[in-house]
Each structure stands twice: as structure tokens, then as C-alpha cells.
Amino acid sequence: xxxxxxxxxxxxxxxxxxxxxxxxxxxxxxxxxxxxxxxxxxxxxxxxxxxxxxxxxxxxxxxxxxxxxxxxxxxxxxxxxxxxxxxxxxxxxxxxxxxxxxxxxxxxxxxxxxxxxxxxxxxxxxxxxx
Numbered sequence: 001x002x003x004x005x006x007x008x009x010x011x012x013x014x015x016x017x018x019x020x021x022x023x024x025x026x027x028x029x030x031x032x033x034x035x036x037x038x039x040x041x042x043x044x045x046x047x048x049x050x051x052x053x054x055x056x057x058x059x060x061x062x063x064x065x066x067x068x069x070x071x072x073x074x075x076x077x078x079x080x081x082x083x084x085x086x087x088x089x090x091x092x093x094x095x096x097x098x099x100x101x102x103x104x105x106x107x108x109x110x111x112x113x114x115x116x117x118x119x120x121x122x123x124x125x126x127x128x129x130x
Contacts, residue, residue, distance in 0.1 A: 006030065006031070006033070007030055007120075007121055008107070008119070008121070009039075009041050013044065014044065014105055014106070014107065015041040015042060015044055015105070016029060016030075016041070016042040016044075016085065016105065016121055017029075017030065017031045017039050017040075017041070017042070018030070018031060018039075018040045018041075018042040018082065018083060019031035019032050019033075019037030019038065019039065019040065020037060020038050020039075020040045021036060021037055022036055022037065022038060023036065027040060027042075027082045027083045028083060029042060029083050029085045042079050042082055042083065042085070043079040043080065043081075043082055044104060044105040045079075045102065045103065045104050045105070045126060046077040046078050046079040046080065046085075046102075046103055046123070047077070047078050047080075047100055047101065047102055047103065048075050048076075048077060048078075048089070048097070048098065048099055048100060048101045048103055048123075049075070049076040049077065049078040049084055049099070050075065050076045050099065051073055051074060051075035051076065051089060051097055051099075052073075052074055052075075053071055053072070053073055053074075053094055054071055054072050054073075054074050055071045056069070057069035064110070064118075065110045065111050066111045066113065071094075072088050072089075072090075073088065073089035073090075073092070073094060073097055074086065074087070074088060074089065075087060075088075075089045075097075075103075075123065077103055077123050085121065087120070087121040087122050087123050088108050088120060088121070088122040088123075089103070089122065089123055089124070090106060090108050090122045090123070090124050091106075091124040091125060092124065092125050096125075101125060101126075102125070102126040103123035103124065103125060103126060104123065104124055104125075104126045105121065105122075105123055106122050106123065106124050107119045107120060107121060107122055108120055108122040
């Protein structure tokens, strides 16, 4: 299983895999893959806590996407009562992004032109995600 595949629950509907600490119940993302944490499906909806616009191609490594770079929005999404996760923001114009906006989980290909794309977590405005 690829590292990115381990970010998503294996069954439908689309959910992220978090880890709940067996000792104190604290939830983390991504699941650390240790016996101290049990897998937990995270909420598919949340609110935007903070964001930035990535306007330049990241260094390689670790970035393994296409050479042709298109800016993207990157947000911290608060999954209420669980954890804040970092993910791409999609299906929204940069000028329309607002702190506190309701979001729903989706996924985005790192390189849409790849034969077998690497799928990453993303969030879209709640009314557009369905």
C-alpha cells in the first residue's frame, strides 16, 4: 500500500484514516501506524481554520509532481472534536476562500496527467463537494 493510500479508509464512503491514542483518546492525522493508536474514520466535513496559496513549485525531493506547476490553495481544516488536517482546497477561486467556510472531503490527483495518479486529500466548499 502506498503512503498516500494509507491516508484514506479502505471502504466507501471517502474518509480519512486518523489514529486514536489508546492511552488518552487523542486523535492525530495521519495515523502513525503504531500499536499505540487505533484506526478511526475522521469526519468528512469541517471548517477552514487557516490557508495559504502555494504559488511556486516545491523542491524535489520531496515533491514528485509535474514540472509544469499550477498554484494551489492549501488549508488547515478543523474536523470538529477530532483534529485539524492539512489538505489542498479545490473547486473554489482563491478570492472566494474564507476562514470558517464549511468544507467537505474529496481527493485530488497530484499529477492529473499521470497514468496511475497519486491521490491526495482535498477539501471543497460543502455545497460543491456532492
